[in-house]
Amino acid sequence: MRLVHLSDLHLGYRQFQRQTAAGINQREADIATVFRGVVDRVIAIAPDVVVIAGDIFHNVRPPNPAILHAFAQFSRLTAALPSAIVVMVAGNHDSPRAVETGCILRLFTPLGIHVVDGEPQRLAFPDRDLSILAVPDTGVPHRVQLDPDASASRNVLVLHGEIAGILPAGAAHAERTAIEITPEELGAARWTYVALGHYHVFRQVAPNAYYCGSLDYTSANPWGEIAEEKAAKLPGKGFLEYDLTTGKRTFHPIKPARPLVDLPRIEGRGLSAPDIDAAIKANVARVPGGIEDKIVRQVVRDVPRHVAREIDHKLLRELKKRALHFHLDTRRPDLLRSSVGQGSAGRRASLMEMVRDKLRGRPLTSDIDRERLVERGLTYLAEAEQREGTAALGAAAAEPEA
Numbered sequence: 001m002r003l004v005h006l007s008d009l010h011l012g013y014r015q016f017q018r019q020t021a022a023g024i025n026q027r028e029a030d031i032a033t034v035f036r037g038v039v040d041r042v043i044a045i046a047p048d049v050v051v052i053a054g055d056i057f058h059n060v061r062p063p064n065p066a067i068l069h070a071f072a073q074f075s076r077l078t079a080a081l082p083s084a085i086v087v088m089v090a091g092n093h094d095s096p097r098a099v100e101t102g103c104i105l106r107l108f109t110p111l112g113i114h115v116v117d118g119e120p121q122r123l124a125f126p127d128r129d130l131s132i133l134a135v136p137d138t139g140v141p142h143r144v145q146l147d148p149d150a151s152a153s154r155n156v157l158v159l160h161g162e163i164a165g166i167l168p169a170g171a172a173h174a175e176r177t178a179i180e181i182t183p184e185e186l187g188a189a190r191w192t193y194v195a196l197g198h199y200h201v202f203r204q205v206a207p208n209a210y211y212c213g214s215l216d217y218t219s220a221n222p223w224g225e226i227a228e229e230k231a232a233k234l235p236g237k238g239f240l241e242y243d244l245t246t247g248k249r250t251f252h253p254i255k256p257a258r259p260l261v262d263l264p265r266i267e268g269r270g271l272s273a274p275d276i277d278a279a280i281k282a283n284v285a286r287v288p289g290g291i292e293d294k295i296v297r298q299v300v301r302d303v304p305r306h307v308a309r310e311i312d313h314k315l316l317r318e319l320k321k322r323a324l325h326f327h328l329d330t331r332r333p334d335l336l337r338s339s340v341g342q343g344s345a346g347r348r349a350s351l352m353e354m355v356r357d358k359l360r361g362r363p364l365t366s367d368i369d370r371e372r373l374v375e376r377g378l379t380y381l382a383e384a385e386q387r388e389g390t391a392a393l394g395a396a397a398a399e400p401e402a
Helices: 026-045 064-080 104-111 222-231 273-285 305-309 313-322 335-339 351-361 370-398
Strands: 002-006 049-052 085-089 114-116 121-125 130-135 154-160 193-197 203-206 209-211 238-243 249-253 260-262 295-301 325-331
Touching (some): 002 026, 002 193, 026 064, 064 104, 085 130, 114 121, 114 130, 325 370
Parallel strands (some): 002 049
Antiparallel strands (some): 121 130
C-alpha cells in the first residue's frame, strides 16, 4: 500500500506587484502552475492514499482564483484515483480563529476528500486495515494525545505542527503553530508513517516520520530556506511517496516555478557608490541566462547611509524591470557594536541597541529601505518610552505624601 505525502501548498500566495495578462498576481499563478504539475505526477503514481498535512491555502479567505483552481485540481485528482483515500488537515494558515467563520477546506468534502479541521479525528478504513489520525492546527495552543489504533495493522498520523527541537536554530522563515509536541509524545516508532506539515524545508524526524516541505518558496524568508537546504545538502522542494508495507521512501523533487537568485554578497566597507554600482552590474552579468523574470536579491554589507543613498537609482529601476523582483538589501556598519561591543564586560546592550540590531539583521522580503525601517522603529520605541516615563511621573506626582 503506497501513500503520497503533500504539505504546505499555500495556494493563493501573493507576492510582489507583477501580474499576469489575466490580472492574477504572478506568484499566485506560479504556485498554481506548480500544484497542477504535482497533481499530474500524483495521478501518474496512482497511490492508495494521499495525505495533505495542512496549509492548503495561504489565507483563511483565499482569493477566488485560488479557490477555483484548487477545486479543479482536487476534482481531477479524485476523478483519476476513485479508489484512493484522500485526507487533508487544516494548517495554521487555513484555520479560522473564529468558529463562525468556517473552514474553507470543507468545500472539498463533496469530492470525497476527508477534510479534518477543528478537533483531531480518527479515520478508520477497516477494508484496508488502515487507521489515520488527522490532527489539524486549531489556532489555540494545546496538548494532543497521540495514540495509534490497536485494531489496525497500519496506522498513519497526519499532523500540522512543530516537533520540539527539530527546527534548526535560526530558522527565521518558520512561523509558530498552536501545536508543539516532543519527539517522545510523537512516538514515531508506534506508527507506520507520520506525515508532518508546517515546516517548509524537507526534514526527516524519524525513519518513518517526515516534513515533506512546501511545494515552492512561499515563506516570508525564502533566502533562509535556500541557505538551510544548501547547508544541509537537502534535495530542495518536493513531495514524498512511502510504501506502508515495505517502508520504502521516495522523494519526488519539484522544480520551483522560477529561479531565486541570491547574488554574491558585496562588502561595502570603503567602497564609493560608483564602486558598488559596478559590483552590482558585475554580479548581475554573471547570472546564467540573465535575471529576466527571476527573483533576485543583492546584499551589500557595511555601507554607510550617505553612500547607500548615492547608489544609481536608474540602474536599480532597470534591474527591477528585468527581474520579476529585484531587492537591494543594504546594511549599515554597526559603529556602536564595533566600538563598545554588545558582549562587553560590565555592560549590557540597551533596549534601543537590541531593537536596532534586530531590525538591521532581519531579512526583508520587499523593497523596504532598511535604514528608514530602523529609524522608524527606534522613533516609535523612543516615543513609547517617553509616554511611559511621563505616565510614571504623573502617577508619582498624584501619590499623596506619607
